[in-house]
Amino acid sequence: MKINLKQGQWTGFVFAALATIIWSGNFLIARGLNDKINPVSLAFWRWAVATIVILPIIIKSMYAQRKVLRQHAGFLIVTSILGVSVFNTLIYIAGQTTTALNLSLISITFPVFTIILARIFLKESITKSKIVGVMVIIFGVILLVSKGDLNSLLSLSFAIGDLWMLLASLIFAIYSLLVKSRPLEIKPQSFLGSTFLIGLIFLTPFYLFSLGGSDAGSYDQVTMYSILYIGIFASIVAYFLWNRSVDLLGPSKASMIYYTIPLFSGILAYFFLNEKIMLVHLISGVLIISGIFIANSKAVN
Numbered sequence: 265m266k267i268n269l270k271q272g273q274w275t276g277f278v279f280a281a282l283a284t285i286i287w288s289g290n291f292l293i294a295r296g297l298n299d300k301i302n303p304v305s306l307a308f309w310r311w312a313v314a315t316i317v318i319l320p321i322i323i324k325s326m327y328a329q330r331k332v333l334r335q336h337a338g339f340l341i342v343t344s345i346l347g348v349s350v351f352n353t354l355i356y357i358a359g360q361t362t363t364a365l366n367l368s369l370i371s372i373t374f375p376v377f378t379i380i381l382a383r384i385f386l387k388e389s390i391t392k393s394k395i396v397g398v399m400v401i402i403f404g405v406i407l408l409v410s411k412g413d414l415n416s417l418l419s420l421s422f423a424i425g426d427l428w429m430l431l432a433s434l435i436f437a438i439y440s441l442l443v444k445s446r447p448l449e450i451k452p453q454s455f456l457g458s459t460f461l462i463g464l465i466f467l468t469p470f471y472l473f474s475l476g477g478s479d480a481g482s483y484d485q486v487t488m489y490s491i492l493y494i495g496i497f498a499s500i501v502a503y504f505l506w507n508r509s510v511d512l513l514g515p516s517k518a519s520m521i522y523y524t525i526p527l528f529s530g531i532l533a534y535f536f537l538n539e540k541i542m543l544v545h546l547i548s549g550v551l552i553i554s555g556i557f558i559a560n561s562k563a564v565n
Contacts, residue, residue, distance in 0.1 A: 276512030280521035283505040288528035290498035293490045303356030308471035311464040313495025322453040347439035348463020354432035361425035370429040375519035377437035397559025401523045404551025412544035440515040
């Protein structure tokens with residue numbers, strides 16, 4: 265197995281890994297806030313915080329590129345609605361009616377969708393090493409979420425939330441391809457700020473409708489800190505890192521790192537929720553990481 269990566273590619277993998285680690289924390293927070301705030305409100309405040317924080321930083325860049333942004337308004341609107349307004353809202357909605365185990369299993373369909381769509385629209389090749397690597401990764405993830413008892417998968421029950429999560433995975437795959445197709449004249453910071461602002465605008469009417477004349481949720485100290493985390497880190501920092509990784513690697517290679525979300529979630533749960541790390545977690549981690557290396561090797565092409 266031969267892996268020959270340039271410095272830019274290594275940077276892309278590091279950025280994708282950091283984004284995935286941050287998003288793993290986002291899943292834990294979303295799960296913990298299910299009984300405190302409704303999904304649409306959580307999504308709205310996440311992007312409201314992100315937009316408020318980032319706009320003062322990049323408003324000059326957006327103003328300087330206003331003609332370019334207007335020229336590609338259609339592309340920005342579609343990308344914003346999918347990647348900002350819809351994707352994370354669907355995850356929060358899915359978490360209301362399905363289990364964390366089901367969410368983890370279904371979330372691994374995102375890289376598969378990405379590989380297929382990249383083949384169709386970007387003409388990226390599906391190599392033998394990529395197929396073998398994905399199979400190894402999927403087995404590692406299944407072993408992880410089933411805690412080593414593969415028979416437990418037979419007793420899984422599926423709810424409407426599973427369909428929402430499946431749709432979210434497909435949408436994020438489309439978003440990643442759109443990021444790769446971003447017009448080069450749009451600077452990364454302008455792209456990020458524009459998508460956040462447009463996505464928030466489209467999300468606002470749904471937030472107002474979700475209030476229904478009543479309080480949107482319980483905004484205690486934990487909730488406020490959680491919203492700040494997902495608004496600043498899971499939105500601004502993670503999306504910037506992910507978009508740059510897609511620029512450097514392409515959507516298919518970057519999506520391979522996404523498979524590590526259950527692994528990072530387990531590590532975070534160990535430190536913050538006092539959950540135990542067992543041998544099956546270590547074995548699963550080795551399989552997932554090995555699969556990523558295999559999928560990006562050139563020996564089995």
